[in-house]
Amino acid sequence: MTDEPPADETVDEPDPEETEAIIQEIERKRSLTGWATVAVAAIGIAFSLFQMWLAAKGFVLSLELPAVGEVEFVALQLLQINAIHVAFGLVLTFLLYPSSTGDGPISTRCIALGAAVDDRLGSDHPVSRVVHAVGAALRWVFVDPDLDRVTPFDLALIPVAVLSAAYFVTDFREIQRMRALGLEAGRPIHEVFTFLDPVAGLLGPLTEPSYAMVLGVVGVLLVLEATRRAISLYLMLIVAAFVVYARFGVLIPQSAPYVGVLSIPELSWPSIIQNLWYNTENGVFGIPVTVSVQFIYIFILFGAFLEMSGAGKWFIDLAYAATGTRRGGPAKASILASGFMGTISGSSIANTVTTGAFTIPLMKKSGYRPEFAGGVEASASSGGQILPPVMGAAAFLIVQYTATPFADVIVAAAIPAIVFFFGVWVMVHFEASKLGIGGLDPSDLVDVREHLSAGWFYLVPIGLLLYYLIVERLSVARSAWFTLIAIGALITLVAAYSDETRGRLGALFVGLFAGTLAAQYVAGTGILGALLGAGPGGQSLQAAFAATVGQLGGISIVAGVLTLATHPYIDAPLLEFDDAVDRATETNADVLGQPRLADNGLHRLTVFLGKSMEGGARTAVPVVIAVAAAGIIPGVISVSGLGPNLVALIEAVAGGSLVLLLLVTAVSSILLGMGMPTTVTYIILVSLLAPALTAFGVPELAAHLFILYFGVIADITPPVAVAAYAASGVAKSDAFQTGIEAFSLSLNKAIVPFAFVLTPGLVLLRREPNAAELEIGEKYRVLGAADLFDVAYIVPEVLIPVVCMFLGVVALAATVIGYVYTPVSRAERAAFALSSLLLMAPGLGVRGVLDVLGLVGIGNGGGGEVALGVDLALRAVGLALFVALVLGNRGQGASGFFRSSESETSPETA
Numbered sequence: 001m002t003d004e005p006p007a008d009e010t011v012d013e014p015d016p017e018e019t020e021a022i023i024q025e026i027e028r029k030r031s032l033t034g035w036a037t038v039a040v041a042a043i044g045i046a047f048s049l050f051q052m053w054l055a056a057k058g059f060v061l062s063l064e065l066p067a068v069g070e071v072e073f074v075a076l077q078l079l080q081i082n083a084i085h086v087a088f089g090l091v092l093t094f095l096l097y098p099s100s101t102g103d104g105p106i107s108t109r110c111i112a113l114g115a116a117v118d119d120r121l122g123s124d125h126p127v128s129r130v131v132h133a134v135g136a137a138l139r140w141v142f143v144d145p146d147l148d149r150v151t152p153f154d155l156a157l158i159p160v161a162v163l164s165a166a167y168f169v170t171d172f173r174e175i176q177r178m179r180a181l182g183l184e185a186g187r188p189i190h191e192v193f194t195f196l197d198p199v200a201g202l203l204g205p206l207t208e209p210s211y212a213m214v215l216g217v218v219g220v221l222l223v224l225e226a227t228r229r230a231i232s233l234y235l236m237l238i239v240a241a242f243v244v245y246a247r248f249g250v251l252i253p254q255s256a257p258y259v260g261v262l263s264i265p266e267l268s269w270p271s272i273i274q275n276l277w278y279n280t281e282n283g284v285f286g287i288p289v290t291v292s293v294q295f296i297y298i299f300i301l302f303g304a305f306l307e308m309s310g311a312g313k314w315f316i317d318l319a320y321a322a323t324g325t326r327r328g329g330p331a332k333a334s335i336l337a338s339g340f341m342g343t344i345s346g347s348s349i350a351n352t353v354t355t356g357a358f359t360i361p362l363m364k365k366s367g368y369r370p371e372f373a374g375g376v377e378a379s380a381s382s383g384g385q386i387l388p389p390v391m392g393a394a395a396f397l398i399v400q401y402t403a404t405p406f407a408d409v410i411v412a413a414a415i416p417a418i419v420f421f422f423g424v425w426v427m428v429h430f431e432a433s434k435l436g437i438g439g440l441d442p443s444d445l446v447d448v449r450e451h452l453s454a455g456w457f458y459l460v461p462i463g464l465l466l467y468y469l470i471v472e473r474l475s476v477a478r479s480a481w482f483t484l485i486a487i488g489a490l491i492t493l494v495a496a497y498s499d500e501t502r503g504r505l506g507a508l509f510v511g512l513f514a515g516t517l518a519a520q521y522v523a524g525t526g527i528l529g530a531l532l533g534a535g536p537g538g539q540s541l542q543a544a545f546a547a548t549v550g551q552l553g554g555i556s557i558v559a560g561v562l563t564l565a566t567h568p569y570i571d572a573p574l575l576e577f578d579d580a581v582d583r584a585t586e587t588n589a590d591v592l593g594q595p596r597l598a599d600n601g602l603h604r605l606t607v608f609l610g611k612s613m614e615g616g617a618r619t620a621v622p623v624v625i626a627v628a629a630a631g632i633i634p635g636v637i638s639v640s641g642l643g644p645n646l647v648a649l650i651e652a653v654a655g656g657s658l659v660l661l662l663l664v665t666a667v668s669s670i671l672l673g674m675g676m677p678t679t680v681t682y683i684i685l686v687s688l689l690a691p692a693l694t695a696f697g698v699p700e701l702a703a704h705l706f707i708l709y710f711g712v713i714a715d716i717t718p719p720v721a722v723a724a725y726a727a728s729g730v731a732k733s734d735a736f737q738t739g740i741e742a743f744s745l746s747l748n749k750a751i752v753p754f755a756f757v758l759t760p761g762l763v764l765l766r767r768e769p770n771a772a773e774l775e776i777g778e779k780y781r782v783l784g785a786a787d788l789f790d791v792a793y794i795v796p797e798v799l800i801p802v803v804c805m806f807l808g809v810v811a812l813a814a815t816v817i818g819y820v821y822t823p824v825s826r827a828e829r830a831a832f833a834l835s836s837l838l839l840m841a842p843g844l845g846v847r848g849v850l851d852v853l854g855l856v857g858i859g860n861g862g863g864g865e866v867a868l869g870v871d872l873a874l875r876a877v878g879l880a881l882f883v884a885l886v887l888g889n890r891g892q893g894a895s896g897f898f899r900s901s902e903s904e905t906s907p908e909t910a
Helices: 016-027 035-057 078-096 105-121 126-142 152-170 172-181 194-207 211-230 233-251 269-277 287-308 311-323 329-342 348-366 370-386 393-402 406-435 448-471 476-496 502-523 527-531 541-549 552-566 579-592 595-599 601-630 632-640 643-654 658-673 678-688 690-695 700-716 722-731 735-745 747-758 791-817 826-840 842-855 868-890
Strands: 060-065 069-075 765-767 780-782
Touching: 016 722, 035 060, 035 078, 035 287, 035 476, 035 601, 078 152, 078 172, 078 211, 078 287, 078 601, 105 126, 126 152, 152 172, 152 211, 172 211, 211 233, 211 269, 211 601, 233 269, 233 601, 233 632, 269 632, 287 311, 287 393, 287 448, 287 476, 287 601, 311 329, 311 348, 311 448, 329 348, 329 370, 329 406, 348 370, 348 700, 348 722, 370 406, 370 700, 370 722, 370 735, 393 406, 393 601, 393 678, 393 700, 406 448, 406 700, 406 735, 406 747, 406 780, 406 791, 448 476, 476 502, 476 552, 476 601, 502 527, 502 541, 502 552, 541 552, 552 601, 579 595, 579 601, 595 601, 601 632, 601 678, 632 643, 632 678, 643 658, 643 678, 643 690, 658 678, 658 690, 658 700, 658 747, 658 842, 678 690, 678 700, 690 700, 700 722, 700 735, 700 747, 700 780, 722 735, 735 747, 747 791, 747 826, 747 842, 791 826, 791 868, 826 842, 826 868, 842 868
Parallel strands: none
Antiparallel strands: 060 069, 765 780
């Protein structure tokens, strides 16, 4: 039977303000009002429109006008596009993130100085008054203690950021000339600002640097300041250290032991700035920002549209309907809901808080400890970044860095991601069995069939995305753009649908479809173009039909808008916008003095579009700043020629041991990723460590996924487990202990990467027969249809490892939770841990043992790959040990997880 909670326990509805406050506390983002809110919304919508235009039209900004044709406004180069992209990010950063809240080391020292002066001279002394006056002025200019106002310092930085981007648009020819001649060939400042001519002689050396040089220096400093605000001081210092190293690395003696390989040729400041600021290959506007422009932003926008449409709440309800009545149902629903949310959110923190606001209180009510409930949510939410089809920003960087099609990346990442979520599922089941936690009452849940029939349209965009990526093999940007149009069309139709309007909506849709078909058949253009006499001329009926089908999105949007315009006050029964949209709708109605406007369907749809675009921009800001800052590091490595020397140093430190190198990479990823976005960790470590991994024979795609996995683990690894701390805020639990629980639940996420690096079949990679003759990125390929029928390969190298990995995470769950059918003793836990290692990554144990023996003078270390026969034999030993342990434990009790059948009357099924 379902375990009933105590009668006095209640589950509070999630408080949007409390949820927002938790995110604000962790991200230190402002909560603005008044003109600042309007400014952020306007700039955010402009940012999203700019990116949508790029996705639709490419780098040529043009507009198709009836009877006129295509009107081209401007054709931009990649460097210009990237500069505008980063400028938007900088402006929004200075509006949304404070320079200081008054609790930093400088502020506290200034306060202490004022107090010391008061103690020594008295508060009425003229010197004390001057000190306090200066302090108050500085506080007004720089400090925002309540996270609610834009300071004068922020307002001063914004036009400088705009100016740095405007130079790329207005003076691009000069930039192109300086690429060949250097920044010294640019115009001096007083030639650009002619009003400085009269005093140019007085400025002396200040007039020597070119205008381009000054803007480059200022631009890099602005990126560093934005990084400090939006990401962390830690990352800013790392990036700044690389910039300083580019200039002074020449001072490192080449003869110095170990660090001598870090010596680089002398580089001048103009050369450094030119490579870091005026270059699309490396630096601020390098590959990471290019990926953000072409892929990341449009997918963030995709997620924002889905979230604002109410998809998040619908997915959570679906997860509870599917699993809520099972043993430990609330925790299992949390895993599913977080996985669903992971498809529309690449942020571990946002995913944790928004989903956890619903799931954590129910987990606590059902009997889970607050720390465990928060750990489950944080662990599953962090997994959203490794779950296809939308894996977070780093997945798109993998596409660019490895030149691997996105469809292949999501195929390769699918099995490890499923294994991770399965592993967390097993752990929460064992915990529920140990504590006797049942499921929810079916009457408290929605009916699955009714829920799907009411919200099926939320699944369509995800299905379309997969279709465009995998079946049609379209580019990532085009796939995301078409899916975005599909979301807009579906939401518009659903917003306009009701019992009163369905006839009108259907008639308008059919009429527009028929009219478009006729216009395409007669004139080869749309309805308006045909009426104005434009178009290239008639075409075949088949071609006209294909062209009309291609415009279904636009037809749907027009039909929905016309329906809402003629019948605005309807109650759309299928659509429930996100609370943020409803609040914004009511606010707009109040501001305009039209309360009834809050119920106007067309107004609500307009607010939904604006809120989605603004929300996408707000979410994208830290990502844009992160990729801009992190791009400096590979830029320095490239311009200094450090790369080969660094690989040699890492290989020397590893001493020929792949296991040691993997451990160094894993620890580095976790340490570097603490408190920083996964994207930043990935960019830095891919530049530093990926070449060394591939030099050891690790498949390039597997090496990149390995770094990504451990960057994600950093979000739930104490002492700086940001996702776990966000969960603890919702769960009202101990933050550090919640981090411990989250890390324990994610242990399989730490072992799986070692497994697929040593057994590439786990990520569906196969070594090419002539790999020795190929480039690093071409030595392995994703499995094709023909490989599936190669039994001699597919069974030992793919099927057996995959099955063993699933069994291995069950053994790991028994180790962590200490329960299967009955409690597991310490000795049994150790045996389960050994069986887990043998099942999941036997090669890791073999090579690790051989490395240790090599260190003590026995043998030559790990050497090459573990023979397939040895690998299979060790997996067989692990399987035998696992079966013996499970059967031995089963004789003492039954948890239900391994049962072949369940009582028909019990809702506590797994």
